[in-house]
Amino acid sequence: MKFLTDFINSIEKTPDVSIEKLLTIISYKEFKKGDSIAKLGEIPSDVYVLKSGVIRSFFTDEKGKEYIRNLFIPVKTTGALGALILNKPSRLSYDCLTECKVYSINFNKFKKLTKEDKAISNLYSTILEYIFLTLESKIYDLSVLNATERYLKLKKQIPDIEHLIPQYHIASYLNITPVQLSRIRKEIYSK
Amino acid sequence: MKFLTDFINSIEKTPDVSIEKLLTIISYKEFKKGDSIAKLGEIPSDVYVLKSGVIRSFFTDEKGKEYIRNLFIPVKTTGALGALILNKPSRLSYDCLTECKVYSINFNKFKKLTKEDKAISNLYSTILEYIFLTLESKIYDLSVLNATERYLKLKKQIPDIEHLIPQYHIASYLNITPVQLSRIRKEIYSK
DNA sequence: TTATCGTATTAACATATGTTAATAGGTTTG
DNA sequence: CAAACCTATTAACATATGTTAATACGATAA
Structure with missing residues (x-):
């Protein structure tokens, strides 16, 4: 072993x-x-x-x-x-x-x-x-940390997290709703 | 000892x-x-x-x-x-x-x-x-828990907390501002 | 006593996030 | 293929909490 x-x-x-x-x-x-x-x-x-x-x-x-x-x-x-x-x-x-x-x-x-x-x-x-x-x-x-910072930190820790589990699970982990995660992602990736 | x-x-x-x-x-x-x-x-x-x-x-x-x-x-x-x-x-x-x-x-x-x-x-x-x-x-x-629930829980754990330390320290512990704690206390004690 | 200082309250406004519902894509299943 | 289903996005509105500033309160010091 x-x-x-x-x-x-x-x-x-x-x-x-x-x-x-x-x-x-x-x-x-x-x-x-x-x-x-x-x-x-x-x-x-x-x-x-x-x-x-x-x-x-x-x-x-x-x-x-x-x-x-x-x-x-x-x-x-x-x-x-x-x-x-x-x-x-x-x-x-x-x-x-x-x-x-x-x-x-x-x-x-x-x-x-x-x-x-x-x-x-x-x-x-x-x-x-x-x-x-x-x-x-x-x-x-x-x-x-605010929700955006928590999201970025998670992405840094587990870069392929989005492919591993659905977003509503990620949102729950971040202690926010899927709606709010969607807003945050929009904000981040629109830049 | x-x-x-x-x-x-x-x-x-x-x-x-x-x-x-x-x-x-x-x-x-x-x-x-x-x-x-x-x-x-x-x-x-x-x-x-x-x-x-x-x-x-x-x-x-x-x-x-x-x-x-x-x-x-x-x-x-x-x-x-x-x-x-x-x-x-x-x-x-x-x-x-x-x-x-x-x-x-x-x-x-x-x-x-x-x-x-x-x-x-x-x-x-x-x-x-x-x-x-x-x-x-x-x-x-x-x-x-929301902030009100956290406050009530703290009061239960340490009933005389208000006499031990100032409210702005309690607010910080609850992860809210002193202003918000004041609102919560007003809401609770007005009932 | 009055003045000062730290603390708490309150009001007005701003912001992040929640809730609900509609819509659109994608995937699975019949 | 079409239907059904799950997920993500978006919009509209509601709510909790933050920010700032003014005020009030209470204790201490001059």
Whole structure:
């Protein structure tokens, strides 16, 4: 499993013996477009390493309106971490916007390994640090940037985003309506 | 140091021997209103446990406008964690809105302990998990709630917030102008 | 006490974005 | 091919919030 070993070591240099332990609880899976990897209201069991494809996470409000909170592209860890930590039903759904190839990890088994193995505990801390930095940046974007700036930033991060998913999903990720995204695109590309 | 021991154990039950190690790198400090515990553009060295007082973290944009990102009340960990993780100049400032009593922890020494001591590594993971949940909730608030709802939520979390800090700070935390907060308050309290 | 200063409110106007609905393209399906 | 469907665009209008400036209020200092 060179792919996984490399991914783990890119996060935090980890002894082979610890990686061996991790590999025993990791399995490969494929999902189709539209498949869900974690559902609203259900207690999730797994976290994932995304090898290929695009996954979105989203809230749903009382009216059924969806708010995409995050877009995941390879190589990233993904899954309903908040619900896994709390062992409660997830407030977010996660589903595949394209066909996805993932490695699936049982979170409880993983947490058990963190309690037993110092290197794995350190690995987990480092992953949480990365996630912290990502969320902090997301809060900055939502607080300080306007919708046009958020759109340009997304385009910079994922240049072919327009080909990967429909615009109404992009709009939701930017926390605006498709109508407003259309206006912004018109404004930008008319120049 | 019963206060600290209790605080640590409330996060994650930790062996006394590990707590002993932690206590060797922790020191008590007091700050005056307006003092800074981490400055924009400077590489920070410490994280803190807030024992009393109110601390705010904030961005500053090119025009010098401040965006309060978080308000910390006891008992919470605080400090420029993003900058500490990256060992880079902080994009956020942290300062005391009131007199503050804190415990100060050198982050590098703390990180060194996490590499050596499994229990401390687990403690760090658990702290990061809590922070993750807090930030995820903050993103939800910024995405899904309108300003009135964010205000009511803040009032619920910190009922005496109006007495602790001026309204223009509250407005900044809510990501609106003082003018808009005034409108919202008028609307709410006229009912 | 009066003057000063920081803060909050209010009004008037500007702007970004939301809502709804109509329309136009493109793709899929019968 | 035509029908049906999904998506994006556009227009018209509504709303939340920003900006600026004037005013009022409250605390502190002279």
